[in-house]
Ligand code: PEP
């Protein structure tokens with residue numbers, strides 16, 4: 355009998371295919387053999403992981419708060435003791451040597467052996483210490499793998515399979531770009547989690563937040579993924595299969611229709627030219643962006659250059675990458691956002707461990723300001739690459755004028771450093787900020803005077819305004835883009851920037867939702883920065899909008915204070931002309 359699971363629709367059309375389950379956690383540790391020549395380095399890798407774990411635990415013990423329970427210190431000491439015991443510090447090395455296998459798998463084998471020894475202990479207290487063993491092993495494992503535990507192996511990925519995972523980290527999702535799959539679905543994650551955003555750039559159907567799909571779905575089972583309604587159907591019967599084949603054909607037909615406006619300019623019915631820029635994570639994203647007629651790059655998420663690696667990229671490496679990007683943009687503007695690292699975009703070398711509330715912590719510009727060498731290195735690379743085209747620099751997560759002024763000071767220092775070293779660069783580049791924290795939107799009158807442009811990041815703006823984790827589907831009901839307070843913050847930011855004649859774009863996912871295009875146009879927005887695969891749908895909405903006529907409907911939405919009425923008012927914005935035509 356078919357089973358229907360409901361989740362959050364992330365993208366794009368429909369897929370019918372065979373399931374491949376992705377592994378997760380310590381149960382699915384990578385397992386591979388090691389060449390004789392590489393045994394020494396594998397051993398060094400394990401020893402290093404032990405050293406790192408020890409350092410973390412010692413650090414933790416040193417910083418125990420005064421009001422912490424007294425046994426906490428004793429627990430950490432116990433964990434340190436376990437870590438130094440030969441059973442963990444030495445035995446896995448022997449397994450690596452004997453079996454010529456990777457360190458993670460050797461650790462797992464040792465865990466299985468020690469677990470069964472614990473199980474056979476008759477003393478209750480000692481037997482329950484097994485939990486400590488698991489915790490210590492998990493810590494070593496994390497040190498081996500880095501904070502982001504990548505679950506995807508390249509041979510997991512094929513054209514015609516549907517990936518089913520508990521969760522997929524943004525670092526893993528970028529791997530899909532080179533290895534096409536037909537759809538992917540996850541148990542956790544909200545519509546604007548970074549992984550979901552990456553999902554949209556892939557132009558394949560995906561559904562997130564299905565809660566228990568991974569445990570309900572079996573390997574090799576055939577399922578339907580409906581990325582439009584956010585539905586996954588297990589064991590579909592012939593009637594349902596027929597229905598979805600029809601829907602797929604219809605979707606393809608609509609896509610073909612949209613393809614026809616690729617070379618049409620994004621001008622409204624009342625002759626207002628609108629800019630459509632692309633959000634990209636890597637240079638290769640420019641290909642689709644250019645194909646769909648993007649006017650440039652409104653958001654290059656540079657932090658993806660910092661992920662999936664063991665150390666920070668050097669100034670030279672960054673310079674080369676940005677130069678290549680700028681040259682490929684061939685004179686079109688490229689807005690490079692400095693690294694927005696932290697929370698779920700957490701590089702291995704950064705090792706942000708034991709942070710209670712990462713999205714509120716040392717992330718985005720806060721991290722750059724706390725690591726000025728990293729920040730200035732990146733800005734020097736951007737300034738140097740700016741010689742080859744029209745580059746703009748953008749700072750993420752600005753919360754106050756104090757941070758903005760610090761950024762400007764660091765930028766000036768970076769320029770002085772390049773001057774002193776006699777290195778060529780473009781000094782005259784535009785700088786702007788992301789408006790993604792409510793305090794920035796509310797302080798727009800002040801901030802706008804110090805920048806050349808702003809870009810509204812609605813993904814985080816909603817997260818921080820509603821205090822709702824953008825990646826957590828259990829509170830997704832609060833993640834409402836058309837909530838009156840969100841619209842007020844967006845509209846205030848757009849109006850303030852327009853009044854000061856400073857360019858303003860929206861680069862959050864709201865800009866990519868063609869259902870919201872008219873509304874944003876009616877608020878005075880003239881620049882949209884969106885993933886390449888949404889360009890045509892948004893352009894289609896633009897060329898069918900008369901901004902002047904739309905404004906009065908948008909104003910009544912902006913006056914509305916009732917979140918439950920927002921959808922009805924939005925519907926009016928999108929359909930008033932259809933009613934007029936029908937009348
Ligand atoms: C945003 O927050 O809206 C945004 C565009 O930035 P990111 O999604 O990378 O956090």
Ligand code: MG
Pocket residue numbers: 750790811813814
């Ligand atoms: Mg953001």
